Amino acid sequence: MAKKLMERPEQVRSQQEQRAVAVSSSGAAAQNTLRNVRLIIGREYKNRATQRSFLITSIILLVIVFLAAFIPTIVQFVQSITTQPGSQTQVVVVNDAGSIAGLNETTLASYIRSELNGTTTTSPAPYAISSQPQASLVSLQSQVKKGKLDILLVLDRSAQGNLQFLYDTNADPNNDSNLSNIQALAQQLTVLDTAHRLGLTPSQTTRLFAPPSLTMVYTKPGQSTRPVSEIIAGFVLAYAGALLIVIFVSVYANIVAAGVAEEKSSRIMEILVNAATPFQLLAGKIVGIGAACLTQMTCLVVVGIGALLLQTPLQGALFGAKAGSFIQYLTGASIPFYLLFLIYILLAFFLYAALYAGLSAMVKRQDEVQNATILPRMLVTIGYLLFFLGATSPNAAWTKVLSYLPFWTPTLMLLRIALGTVAWWEIVVTIALMLVAILACTWFAARLYRYGVLMYGQRPGLGQLLKLVRMD
Amino acid sequence: MSLIVEHINKWFGQFQAINDLSMEVEEGALFGFLGANGAGKTTTMRMILDLFRPDSGQITWNGTPVREVARRSFGYLPEERGLYPRMKVAEQLLFLARLSGLSKQDALRALDEWLERFQITAYRHKKIEELSKGNQQKVQFLATILHDPTILVMDEPFSGLDPVNANVLKEAFLEMHRRGKTIIFSTHQLEQAEELCQDIVIINKGQSVVQGSVREVKRQHGRNVARLKLDNDPEASWLEQLPGVQVTKRREDYIEMHIQVNLNPNVIVEAALQHGGIISRFEVVEPSLTDIFMELVGTTALPDAPSALPA
Numbered sequence: 001m002a003k004k005l006m007e008r009p010e011q012v013r014s015q016q017e018q019r020a021v022a023v024s025s026s027g028a029a030a031q032n033t034l035r036n037v038r039l040i041i042g043r044e045y046k047n048r049a050t051q052r053s054f055l056i057t058s059i060i061l062l063v064i065v066f067l068a069a070f071i072p073t074i075v076q077f078v079q080s081i082t083t084q085p086g087s088q089t090q091v092v093v094v095n096d097a098g099s100i101a102g103l104n105e106t107t108l109a110s111y112i113r114s115e116l117n118g119t120t121t122t123s124p125a126p127y128a129i130s131s132q133p134q135a136s137l138v139s140l141q142s143q144v145k146k147g148k149l150d151i152l153l154v155l156d157r158s159a160q161g162n163l164q165f166l167y168d169t170n171a172d173p174n175n176d177s178n179l180s181n182i183q184a185l186a187q188q189l190t191v192l193d194t195a196h197r198l199g200l201t202p203s204q205t206t207r208l209f210a211p212p213s214l215t216m217v218y219t220k221p222g223q224s225t226r227p228v229s230e231i232i233a234g235f236v237l238a239y240a241g242a243l244l245i246v247i248f249v250s251v252y253a254n255i256v257a258a259g260v261a262e263e264k265s266s267r268i269m270e271i272l273v274n275a276a277t278p279f280q281l282l283a284g285k286i287v288g289i290g291a292a293c294l295t296q297m298t299c300l301v302v303v304g305i306g307a308l309l310l311q312t313p314l315q316g317a318l319f320g321a322k323a324g325s326f327i328q329y330l331t332g333a334s335i336p337f338y339l340l341f342l343i344y345i346l347l348a349f350f351l352y353a354a355l356y357a358g359l360s361a362m363v364k365r366q367d368e369v370q371n372a373t374i375l376p377r378m379l380v381t382i383g384y385l386l387f388f389l390g391a392t393s394p395n396a397a398w399t400k401v402l403s404y405l406p407f408w409t410p411t412l413m414l415l416r417i418a419l420g421t422v423a424w425w426e427i428v429v430t431i432a433l434m435l436v437a438i439l440a441c442t443w444f445a446a447r448l449y450r451y452g453v454l455m456y457g458q459r460p461g462l463g464q465l466l467k468l469v470r471m472d
Numbered sequence: 473m474s475l476i477v478e479h480i481n482k483w484f485g486q487f488q489a490i491n492d493l494s495m496e497v498e499e500g501a502l503f504g505f506l507g508a509n510g511a512g513k514t515t516t517m518r519m520i521l522d523l524f525r526p527d528s529g530q531i532t533w534n535g536t537p538v539r540e541v542a543r544r545s546f547g548y549l550p551e552e553r554g555l556y557p558r559m560k561v562a563e564q565l566l567f568l569a570r571l572s573g574l575s576k577q578d579a580l581r582a583l584d585e586w587l588e589r590f591q592i593t594a595y596r597h598k599k600i601e602e603l604s605k606g607n608q609q610k611v612q613f614l615a616t617i618l619h620d621p622t623i624l625v626m627d628e629p630f631s632g633l634d635p636v637n638a639n640v641l642k643e644a645f646l647e648m649h650r651r652g653k654t655i656i657f658s659t660h661q662l663e664q665a666e667e668l669c670q671d672i673v674i675i676n677k678g679q680s681v682v683q684g685s686v687r688e689v690k691r692q693h694g695r696n697v698a699r700l701k702l703d704n705d706p707e708a709s710w711l712e713q714l715p716g717v718q719v720t721k722r723r724e725d726y727i728e729m730h731i732q733v734n735l736n737p738n739v740i741v742e743a744a745l746q747h748g749g750i751i752s753r754f755e756v757v758e759p760s761l762t763d764i765f766m767e768l769v770g771t772t773a774l775p776d777a778p779s780a781l782p783a
Contacts, residue, residue: 032543036571043567047559267554271615274521274548275571 036280037287044259044288049295058296065300069307073315088128089150089178091116096134096156097163100189101196101205105131112153115185127181144168151178155189163193231419235391238418241341242411244297245348246384250377252293253352254369257360259289261369264361264452278449282442286353293349340417340427344410347434351406351441352376358445361452383408387415394420404430406437473499473534475520475623475654480529482515482678489515490526491678497656497671499534502649504669504686505658506761508769512678513658514551517625520656521546533623544573547621551628551658553612557601561592561611564600565618572619582618590614590640606637613641617648624648626657630664642668662761672761676769686761693764698737699726701753702744710747714740720763726753 048054095108103111109129116127132140143149152168165186171178195205263269272281355376363372386408390399394416403412409430416422475497482490490512497503507513519526522539531538533545556564562583569579587593590610595603600611609632616624629645630638645668649655659665665672666686673683682689697720702708708727711719716735721728731737737756744751 032573039567039571043559047556051558263556266557267550267552268556270550270552270554271548271568272571273523274546275543275568 040284041288048292101192234418257356354441358448480526504665504672547616549626702749
């Protein structure tokens, strides 16, 4: 009997609190908005920045970033040690075709040598040519099979007298870097030979080979004639920027969400909500945690850039002076690019953080946060994918249109600025759109927050959610 | 000057949590808010604090609707204790006090005073999670009062405390009362309500069952109660035959019985002596709130019982 009378408090409470209740957002607490928000920002920043796990993660990341910057140098160093000097591709030529355009054994060999090696000045030359008589053909072929010989080239003539080539190698057909060179060589020799058999003199043959005079005039408006290297540098920077944005948003907006859920599970909300309005709490949390995360990321970026800059003198010391590659990247892009990058990353953070926070306010425990925030995470991922899809056509119509959608503006705009052409007013418009979206999302999140904050029971479905948001 | 709750109603979807509730808390009073679990105490408290609004009716403090009263005037001790576990005591209390509108200096001064009063100055820089439960309760209590609010709303302030800590809190409680604060608190320990409160209200299923000063409530609803202990006759079964007497409780330390209003309690003593009993205890007791509570609320508080109270 006694057991029946004792109601379990948990059960009754969760029944009560399952019904959605909105914390009033107007009223006396709203008067101190600025002051309260400042206080809350301060608390959130301090709380996050002094948290042991945050500090440890920061240090670990710093070390990783620092070491990672050294990787290219290390790789190069290892390569330079293990690559044997004088590794060449050995080519043996067996000539059964007799005289080819007046070239015979030695002159043929030197012709082939200069064709294959081209204008490279590295020593030793990539290809070494030697001639062998027809009699050694069988042993040469077995040498190729055993891997002792890189390339065997056999020249002979068909019944009609045309040149024929047999290219024998033990390289992987999928990964044969010599094939194109050999093909070009075969092409050259055939044309030479045919010209000779047709009766052309050497000077006439030279005229046959002369490259056409082709002038290119691009009439598409706004096309700046950029050198390829600059485009590549731009892409690398834009990619680095987009990657940073995606990482920053995914990781740190998630931290905001976790912070919100943590507060709920400690029930501090009950008191907080008496002293501050849900909006103040939300804003304070986003800005406070955002500031802590920004601090962490700034440290990482500074250390990363510093370490990368270190590479140039380091590489100079190890391998002898080379063109400083990284500084080029940095100074290649102009200040406005960096400024825009900073603006976009901040806007992206606030936009997604608001969504994450609002959705996270609806959950009961911290492990449910991942489930609740599926939607914004998908949006972030899509933004990342769009970056790559758009990389090949930064000025396409669809890239432009999608870059106006606030969720994908940061990554796509970075791409367009670096690789395509963007008018200044487009930048202004996209920033304005993002600001509007941030306000909308924060309003939406604040409404969710009002309900979620005191809700410890079930999560309402999407339909109910929208209804709740519109209630007062 | 008082806090007046007028005819408030609150629905959560189909469920009516508060049904036409009215009560008045005078300024400076110690007001006990009694009721079973799920009766609507927490909901009413939250509406007093303007955490959310009633669907109809209004709550005013000195004539001003509570939504316009400055946040600083209220102090709330929630039923579920809640503090940032990893924040240090002093930091947290300062944060909460300043959030409620106190300046930094005032907050520090009040903090020093109260930490000393509760004798937990040594814990100033400790994290909340490192404190024992009793000390956490003290900190929670401080979070409620540090900003010197006029109205204290406390949901079961003494629950879960050992007698020593409960006493410390009780002293602070009474200090607040001495300073003229208006205190509304809910509790399940009805003896404590009897001890501390001037006025009480008992609510059940969102409705007010009984209201008024403790004395009035006892007088109107209580019955005379007598307690008897006989050394040589623990059962005292002859009590059952006594007219106008109804045995209600048999405990190790006494037998409790209800006496009809017009019956002279001496009758029991005489009967005991007649049966040759050695009386080690006999007292006529004022009706206890617990009994009144059980009688009024009793089985109707259970979920399966009909939600409307008998007229």
